[in-house]
Amino acid sequence: MKINPAEQAFEEMLPYFATIDAQIGAVVQLLKDKGITTNEEFARYVRRDKPSYVRKRGLRVRMKYLFARAAKRSAE
Numbered sequence: 001m002k003i004n005p006a007e008q009a010f011e012e013m014l015p016y017f018a019t020i021d022a023q024i025g026a027v028v029q030l031l032k033d034k035g036i037t038t039n040e041e042f043a044r045y046v047r048r049d050k051p052s053y054v055r056k057r058g059l060r061v062r063m064k065y066l067f068a069r070a071a072k073r074s075a076e
Contacts, residue, residue: 007065014062021055
């Protein structure tokens with residue numbers, strides 16, 4: 001079975017996205033722990049770009065892709 005190049009690239013990039021997400025979370029926690037920012041100050045930036053929406057949308061797309069691929073493999 002030939003894999004679509006876009007699907008292959010997406011699969012290969014997923015671990016990097018997870019790593020970046022973890023690193024961002026760590027940096028935010030460090031800033032809070034050091035007293036450099038507060039939840040209120042940080043919330044202004046979070047609300048501005050709506051990252052939770054982007055993250056949720058990305059997760060939905062990823063899960064849809066993975067479920068479709070699993071269904072396709074089990075059908076073969």
